[in-house]
Amino acid sequence: xxxxxxxxxxxxxxxxxxxxxxxxxxxxxxxxxxxxxxxxxxxxxxxxxxxxxxxxxxxxxxxxxxxxxxxxxxxxxxxxxxxxxxxxxxxxxxxxxxxxxxxxxxxxxxxxxxxxxxxxxxxxxxxxxxxxxxxxxxxxxxxxxxxxxxxxxxxxxxxxxxxxxxxxxxxxxxxxxxxxxxxxxxxxxxxxxxxxxxxxxxxxxxxxxxxxxxxxxxxxxxxxxxxxxxxxxxxxxxxxxxxxxxxxxxxxxxxxxxxxxxxxxxxxxxxxxxxxxxxxxxxxxxxxxxxxxxxxxxxxxxxxxxxxxxxxxxxxxxxxxxxxxxxxxxxxxxxxxxxxxxxxxxxxxxxxxxxxxxxxxxxxxxxxxxxxxxxxxxxxxxxxxxxxxxxxxxxxxxxxxxxxxxxxxxxxxxxxxxxxxxxxxxxxxxxxxxxxxxxxxxxxxxx
Amino acid sequence: xxxxxxxxxxxxxxxxxxxxxxxxxxxxxxxxxxxxxxxxxxxxxxxxxxxxxxxxxxxxxxxxxxxxxxxxxxxxxxxxxxxxxxxxxxxxxxxxxxxxxxxxxxxxxxxxxxxxxxxxxxxxxxxxxxxxxxxxxxxxxxxxxxxxxxxxxxxxxxxxxxxxxxxxxxxxxxxxxxxxxxxxxxxxxxxxxxxxxxxxxxxxxxxxxxxxxxxxxxxxxxxxxxxxxxxxxxxxxxxxxxxxxxxxxxxxxxxxxxxxxxxxxxxxxxxxxxxxxxxxxxxxxxxxxxxxxxxxxxxxxxxxxxxxxxxxxxxxxxxxxxxxxxxxxxxxxxxxxxxxxxxxxxx
Numbered sequence: 001x002x003x004x005x006x007x008x009x010x011x012x013x014x015x016x017x018x019x020x021x022x023x024x025x026x027x028x029x030x031x032x033x034x035x036x037x038x039x040x041x042x043x044x045x046x047x048x049x050x051x052x053x054x055x056x057x058x059x060x061x062x063x064x065x066x067x068x069x070x071x072x073x074x075x076x077x078x079x080x081x082x083x084x085x086x087x088x089x090x091x092x093x094x095x096x097x098x099x100x101x102x103x104x105x106x107x108x109x110x111x112x113x114x115x116x117x118x119x120x121x122x123x124x125x126x127x128x129x130x131x132x133x134x135x136x137x138x139x140x141x142x143x144x145x146x147x148x149x150x151x152x153x154x155x156x157x158x159x160x161x162x163x164x165x166x167x168x169x170x171x172x173x174x175x176x177x178x179x180x181x182x183x184x185x186x187x188x189x190x191x192x193x194x195x196x197x198x199x200x201x202x203x204x205x206x207x208x209x210x211x212x213x214x215x216x217x218x219x220x221x222x223x224x225x226x227x228x229x230x231x232x233x234x235x236x237x238x239x240x241x242x243x244x245x246x247x248x249x250x251x252x253x254x255x256x257x258x259x260x261x262x263x264x265x266x267x268x269x270x271x272x273x274x275x276x277x278x279x280x281x282x283x284x285x286x287x288x289x290x291x292x293x294x295x296x297x298x299x300x301x302x303x304x305x306x307x308x309x310x311x312x313x314x315x316x317x318x319x320x321x322x323x324x325x326x327x328x329x330x331x332x333x334x335x336x337x338x339x340x341x342x343x344x345x346x347x348x349x350x351x352x353x354x355x356x357x358x359x360x361x362x363x364x365x366x367x368x369x370x371x372x373x374x375x376x377x378x379x380x381x382x383x384x385x386x387x388x389x390x391x392x393x394x395x396x397x398x399x400x401x402x403x404x405x406x407x408x409x410x411x412x413x414x415x416x417x418x419x420x421x422x423x424x425x426x427x428x429x430x431x432x433x434x435x436x437x438x439x440x441x442x443x444x445x446x447x
Numbered sequence: 448x449x450x451x452x453x454x455x456x457x458x459x460x461x462x463x464x465x466x467x468x469x470x471x472x473x474x475x476x477x478x479x480x481x482x483x484x485x486x487x488x489x490x491x492x493x494x495x496x497x498x499x500x501x502x503x504x505x506x507x508x509x510x511x512x513x514x515x516x517x518x519x520x521x522x523x524x525x526x527x528x529x530x531x532x533x534x535x536x537x538x539x540x541x542x543x544x545x546x547x548x549x550x551x552x553x554x555x556x557x558x559x560x561x562x563x564x565x566x567x568x569x570x571x572x573x574x575x576x577x578x579x580x581x582x583x584x585x586x587x588x589x590x591x592x593x594x595x596x597x598x599x600x601x602x603x604x605x606x607x608x609x610x611x612x613x614x615x616x617x618x619x620x621x622x623x624x625x626x627x628x629x630x631x632x633x634x635x636x637x638x639x640x641x642x643x644x645x646x647x648x649x650x651x652x653x654x655x656x657x658x659x660x661x662x663x664x665x666x667x668x669x670x671x672x673x674x675x676x677x678x679x680x681x682x683x684x685x686x687x688x689x690x691x692x693x694x695x696x697x698x699x700x701x702x703x704x705x706x707x708x709x710x711x712x713x714x715x716x717x718x719x720x721x722x723x724x725x726x727x728x729x730x731x732x733x734x735x736x737x738x739x740x741x742x743x744x745x746x747x748x749x750x751x752x753x754x755x756x757x758x759x760x761x762x763x764x765x766x767x768x769x770x771x772x773x774x775x776x777x778x779x780x781x782x783x784x785x786x787x788x789x790x791x792x793x794x
Contacts, residue, residue, distance in 0.1 A: 211492070
């Protein structure tokens with residue numbers, strides 16, 4: 001017992017000195033671990049590169065350049081008769097406000113003592129086309145402003161904004177007919193004087209999409225509402241249908257060839273590419289049922305089809321994880337099978353079901369392919385839905401479709417907004433996944 | 448537990464939604480069609496929404512043919528009011544329209560769109576004639592009395608004045624309306640200009656249709672690449688292959704002058720002015736079509752159509768021109784057509 005070496009004569013050599021075979025095995029193990037670490041490192045590197053690309057390209061979309069301008073609201077231009085009749089004031093279109101803006105800019109340039117060869121009309125190119133509409137809206141809302149000089153914060157044009165953000169350089173403007181170096185000199189001087197500044201851009205998150213000539217005005221807000229109504233449809237339809245189907249399959253259905261077939265098909269459906277559901281939606285909902293094109297209701301229906309298998313599979317897994325002893329106990333004290341399910345099994349499986357549902361919704365939220373086919377792209381989402389019914393039925397975009405749409409547009413300023421949109425979308429997905437994780441951690445019971 | 452309640456409430460909500468669907472009356476103008484016209488139409492729609500009490504018109508893309516097909520589905524609130532098109536409506540489409548009750552159509556020409564040839568900003572500059580493009584891209588060119596496979600590999604072989612650079616062209620795919628214009632105004636024109644058309648006629652014994660088809664057939668050896676996506680994709684291809692030349696719309700080029708340089712055609716640089724004057728040869732008219740039956744029924748439609756062709760929008764100093772649309776010199780006639788509601792047959 002005391003002398004161990006005597007008991008192991010077959011093993012040549014000392015325990016303290018590793019032999020060749022052991023060394024080889026140890027080396028193989030070290031290599032194996034190194035492969036794993038290398039794989040992980042490659043994955044992390046991709047993730048970091050992706051996040052860096054998204055953040056470096058997209059964060060600039062959250063700030064926007066504004067020009068502070070004192071605009072004299074001349075009575076002779078806006079209200080010739082001087083009787084402040086709202087109907088007459090409304091007759092002056094945004095084109096009638098252009099001379100006022102030109103005058104205000106010329107005045108600002110003169111006041112700051114800037115020498116420039118640009119005339120009034122050329123000066124307006126530093127401002128967004130939306131400027132006139134903004135002033136007009138303010139005047140219509142409060143006609144008493146006419147005759148006064150009012151200070152406005154107006155959006156700068158996308159190229160001026162690009163210059164402040166470093167996207168547009170003096171060289172790149174050489175052949176650009178929208179802006180030239182003289183404008184940039186002016187912007188530099190105005191910036192030092194404090195009339196031009198970059199600010200946080202809430203309108204990007206809450207605003208509506210804009211036409212191709214005004215990237216500076218475009219926001220993802222309306223598309224966000226479109227996504228919201230779509231997710232509502234998905235939740236309302238797929239949660240009850242999915243849960244009912246899984247409870248029946250799991251708790252009541254007999255085990256036979258038919259239910260086996262259904263089970264296999266559900267698993268297969270979960271693996272069907274989403275574009276297939278898009279074509280199905282186009283054929284069934286739009287061409288056969290004549291539901292409105294581009295409507296979030298149709299988008300929601302298509303995404304419901306896509307999400308259902310995911311929800312059924314996760315719900316069944318949650319139901320399966322409730323131990324049979326709980327059902328047996330309930331049945332043993334005289335509960336019916338329905339009572340056993342609704343009073344005991346379902347509440348215990350709820351956290352798992354909700355987690356699966358949220359993950360399914362998150363997947364649906366980021367889905368673009370089926371939306372392409374039902375017309376939710378190629379469309380400019382400029383109108384906020386007018387009430388709940390409109391929200392479901394009026395044409396709208398969705399967040400991923402909006403991002404796709406921006407990436408296609410001619411003006412490079414939209415490209416920045418596409419990356420910004422990705423950040424917003426990722427924030428939503430992250431929040432939903434976080435909720436799912438919390439639900440699971442907090443409420444899930446293990447036996 | 449809550450499962451039963453949930454089912455009941457969701458069923459109720461669905462029923463409510465369906466009820467709303469049936470009771471919907473339309474108060475906005477609906478537009479669909481050409482993706483080339485889409486940016487212009489959306490600029491007008493936006494300005495219209497700002498200036499009038501009507502809601503902003505809904506503008507969708509989908510292509511000229513798809514838009515006209517939806518336009519011709521019939522008359523009524525659930526059909527679109529306006530179809531945008533980058534080509535004139537075809538006879539067959541007018542017949543389909545008439546068969547579905549859309550007999551009165553107002554044709555409105557909004558302006559012209561230039562098609563430009565551009566290359567990477569840091570590369571060589573080009574001065575083309577249509578004949579250069581034909582000889583560079585045709586599948587087969589006539590040589591010594593027979594059609595032979597196109598042997599040209601560099602622009603200098605096509606025309607000694609062009610840089611000695613490998614031929615690589617990104618042209619719009621066949622589903623684009625731009626392709627038709629490219630074939631007709633560049634390839635076919637070049638084919639005739641270079642005398643190849645005559646030679647092909649001699650070879651095939653005077654079959655004009657076959658000769659035209661031979662003129663516009665592009666080579667398939669990877670030198671001519673069809674782009675089925677939009678101009679953004681063409682731009683990305685040029686950034687990846689600085690040797691390549693791409694076909695773009697004028698407005699796209701004007702928004703991307705920092706990465707593209709434009710080639711001249713017959714010595715003329717494409718600008719809004721040269722296209723309007725007709726000096727630059729490759730351009731096409733853009734249209735939209737309005738259902739007369741919807742005028743006065745859909746609120747704001749008449750106003751929108753008139754606003755679209757008003758001088759301050761579609762004129763030479765308007766926002767459409769700023770974005771790259773070439774203003775129509777005969778805009779006044781168009782305004783009259785719109786004001787009187789003159790339909791196509793009555794012209």
